[in-house]
Amino acid sequence: MLTARRPLATFTALLMLSSALGACSMVPDYERPAVAVPASFTGPAAKAGAIEVSSSWWSSFNDPELQALMSEALKENLDIIAALHRVEQAEGQLRSTNSSLFPTVDASGSASRTTSSDTSGSTRSASGTLKVSYALDLWGLYRAQSESAEATLRSSVYAKEAAVLVVQSSVATTYFNVLNLKDRLAISRDSLAAARETLTLVEARFKYGTASALDVSQQRTALATIEAGIPSLEAELGSNLHALAILLGKAPEGFDVKTASAASVALPAVAVGQPSALLERRPDIREAEANLQSANADIGAARAAFFPTIDLSAGKTVDWLAGVGTANGTSLAASILAPIFSGGELEGNLQTAKARDAELAATYRKTVLTAFGEVEDALTNSDAYSRRQSSLAVAAIEARRSYDLSQASYKAGASDFLSVLEAQRAWLTARDSEAQARLNQYTAAINLFVALGGGWKS
16 A cells, blocks of 8 residues: 555555556447448339328328327336336446546444443544545446447337337238228128118018028028128227327226228328438337447457556545544555456456447347338339229129129029129128228338338437
8 A cells, every 4th residue: 555645645646647548448349230231222213292201100191189199108118118218227236337437435433432431531533534546447338338338328219219110010010900991890780781672582582482591591691791791890999999008108098089981081202212311210220339339348348457557545544532633543555456367357348348349230230121122012002002903892882783784684583593692792892902901002001101210300
C-alpha cells in the first residue's frame, strides 16, 4: 500500500491519467454486413392512387371500428406491455454496466463504550471511514461492456416496436376474419332459407304426384348439409372474437364487434417504395443489427480481458471524539491483477464472442432477405387474390342465375330435380368462395403494410 500526504489529490491525478489513456479500445470497427439489395420489387406494380405506408396504416381501410379497436390494443395489449418492461430491464442493465466507468464511494463508521469494573470509569470511541475506489479502464474493457449494453438496449426498443407491429397485424387480421365469418354465416343462412323454400316446393309436388320421394330425400339431405355447416362457422366466429378480445387485453366473455359485414370496408392500394428503405423502416431488421453491434462490442471486451487490471483506492479515517473533523489517518492504494494462465478461459471467451458475431451477421442478412421476400409475397398475393375475387364475383352472379333458371325449369316440368340440386350447391359454394377470396385480399393488404414496416421510423 502506498501512502501520501495528499491522497485525494494524487487519486484525482491518476483518474485524469486514466482518462487520457482511455482512448485505447479493443472493439473492432463495426461494418454493416453486405446484402444484395434489389433496385426495385419485382411483384406487380401498385395500382394508380396507391397510398404511402403511414404509422397509422390501418386507417387506410376507412373503418371507424377498426381504428377504435387498434387504439385500444396499442394501450392495453399485454404483449406490448411486456415488451415495454423488457426495455426497462435493458435500461437498468445499462445503468448497472455503466457503473464500472465511475468511482465508487463507501462510508463506514463504528462506536463503542467500555466500562471498567474498578473506579477508572469507561472509555468511548467513535470513528468513521470514507473510501473511494476506481478501476482504471486502460484497455477499454468497461467501455466495451457499456457499448454492448447500449446496443442491447436499442435491440430491446426495436423488439418492442416489432411486437407492436405484430399486434397491429393480429388485430387487423382477426377483425377481418370476424367480418368474413359474419358474411359467410349470412350467406349460409340465406342459402338455408332458399333450400327450405325449395323443400316446401318439392314436398308440395310430391303430395300431388309430380315429384318423387327421391327428390324430397335429396333436398332434405341438401338442406341438412347446409344447416350442418352453420355451427362450425359460428364456433369459428366465436374463437376469433375471443382472440380479438385478448389482443385488446379484455376478457373474451360477451365480446363482439358492431360491424356486420366487410362489404363496407375499403381495400386500399399500397405504394411499396424502394427495397433499400426496408433496412431503416423495418424494426426487426434494426433489432438484428443492434444485436450484431452488441456482439461486436463483446469482442472488444473479450480482447481487453487479456490485459492487466489496475484498481485505485483512497481512504480517510476520522476519530470524531478526538475532535470533529480530525483526521487520524489517510491512505492511497493501488493494486494490479495480470492474467497469466487461465486454462483457456480467456481464449475460449474470445472465440465465443467472435463466433457469436459471425452468427448474428448471418442472422442479419437472413432477416433482410426475409423482409424482401415478405414484400414480394404480399405483392404477388395481392394481385392474385384480386384477380381471383373478380372471377369468383362473376361466378357467384352466374350461379344465382343458374339456380333461378333451374327452379323455373323444374317447376315447368322441363327438367329433373337433379339440376336444381347442382345449381343450389354451386350457388352456395360460389358465394362462400367469393367471400373467402375477399378476406384474402384484405389479409394480403395487411401483410403488405406490415412487410413494409408499418410506417415505423426509428
